[in-house]
Every structure is written in structure tokens, then in C-alpha cells.
Amino acid sequence: MGWISSDNEHEGWAACVAPDGRLSSSSSGEGMLIEGVSGRYKRDKLLPDYEIVPDAEMIGWRGACNCGWQGEMWQRVASPADADFSRRRGYVPMEGFADASREVEDAIHEEWKAHIAPSEAILGVAAAAREHSQAGQRLDKTVAAAKAAGASWADIGRAVGISRQSAHERWADKQ
CATH class of the missing domain: 1.10.10 (Arc Repressor Mutant, subunit A)
Incomplete structure (x- = not known):
């Protein structure tokens, strides 16, 4: 899910972070779509300049905006016991989709809103x-x-x- 600024100049989202630091722009049934070709992952058939990185390999999340802004990293942890919102650590099971939890996504949305606050003002x-x-x-x-x-x-x-x-x-x- 993404967010659009009032002037339609900014589009933000909670992006999954691949092991090499690249950010997801979307997802498929096979994993997260990551722009760029590292040669390590399968290329997407419809978007040949994108690779499909398995959800299980996503290491965290960060806010992203089409203007190039990126928020601080939220680390994905392997167990609920390791989750610590105050330390920017969120738990999402390794099996299934790697999308950020509602709590982390809401925090990223707040960071993005702070990013666009000057243009909104x-x-x-x-x-x-x-x-x-x-x-x-x-x-x-x-x-x-x-x-x-x-x-x-x-x-x-x-x-x-x-x-x-x-x-x-x-x-x-x-x-």
C-alpha cells in the first residue's frame, strides 16, 4: 500500500529491503520485485530490469518515496521475542510474505509524512x-x-x- 501527497508530487511506500540494500517497488507471487540485475536472483519475465528476491531473504523495511527519499532502516527479526519497536526491529515470519507489520508500516508512514510536511505546508x-x-x-x-x-x-x-x-x-x- 502506498501514499500520495496532496500535490501528487510524492508517492511513498514501506519498501522491503533486500540483502544487498536494494528496495522493493512491488511484489509478485514469487517474491519481491527489486529493480536492477545482480545476477543472484531470477529475473522477472514482465520487467526484465527487475529481479525477484524471495520474501524469506528480505532483511527489513524502510520508507521510500519516488523523489528518492529513504527513511531509516527497520530490521526484520527471526522471532517475536527479538522484536523491539523502540529499536526499529520488527517481526514478520520468514515463511509467507515479507511485508512490514501494520505497526511498522504505520511508523514508516509517519516518517514519510514528516518528509513531505514542508511541501504540504x-x-x-x-x-x-x-x-x-x-x-x-x-x-x-x-x-x-x-x-x-x-x-x-x-x-x-x-x-x-x-x-x-x-x-x-x-x-x-x-x-
Whole structure:
């Protein structure tokens, strides 16, 4: 399961880590699909630039993002007794799929959200700037309408919270 940022610029996921450090991008019924050809594993028939690494050989997980960001490593341990969330050690049985546990995946998702937080915040800044510009345009139009209707610069200034002179300086040339 992956995650998409609000601006669609970042796609993140909890990637399985192969013994050589390469990250999975997907999986098949035979194992994890790992980009690159080491010659150690069977090549995928549909994606010839990918190898299929058996789930049992996956050594852990880390957050990955299409922008190139990678989170810290979460080590896969062989028994539930060795699992220690505080030390980034998670247990998933060696038989079956190597996907991260829900707890580890949730922690990786939080790390990825911290990674994209600046770009998500910029989206808020851009939205506020658009709203500010639109509000400024509405204000200019309503001031012009008020002036055309006979309102004084003192009345307009009072409505906006500025002086008569400031209102005149700001909008007189926009009439």
C-alpha cells in the first residue's frame, strides 16, 4: 500500500529491503520485485530490469518515496521475542510474505509524512496567497462601488480599519 501527497508530487511506500540494500517497488507471487540485475536472483519475465528476491531473504523495511527519499532502516527479526519497536526491529515470519507489520508500516508512514510536511505546508501557503489575492481584488471592486455610490474616503477608511488619507492613497488611482 502506498501514499500520495496532496500535490501528487510524492508517492511513498514501506519498501522491503533486500540483502544487498536494494528496495522493493512491488511484489509478485514469487517474491519481491527489486529493480536492477545482480545476477543472484531470477529475473522477472514482465520487467526484465527487475529481479525477484524471495520474501524469506528480505532483511527489513524502510520508507521510500519516488523523489528518492529513504527513511531509516527497520530490521526484520527471526522471532517475536527479538522484536523491539523502540529499536526499529520488527517481526514478520520468514515463511509467507515479507511485508512490514501494520505497526511498522504505520511508523514508516509517519516518517514519510514528516518528509513531505514542508511541501504540504507550501500548499497551504499557496492556497492562502490565492485567497489573499482574490480578497484584495474583491476589496478593490467593493471600494470602487462604494465610492461610486457616494461613500467618503473617511467612511471607506473606517470600514477597512485605516485612515481616510490611507484609503485615498490606496484606492484613488483605481477609480
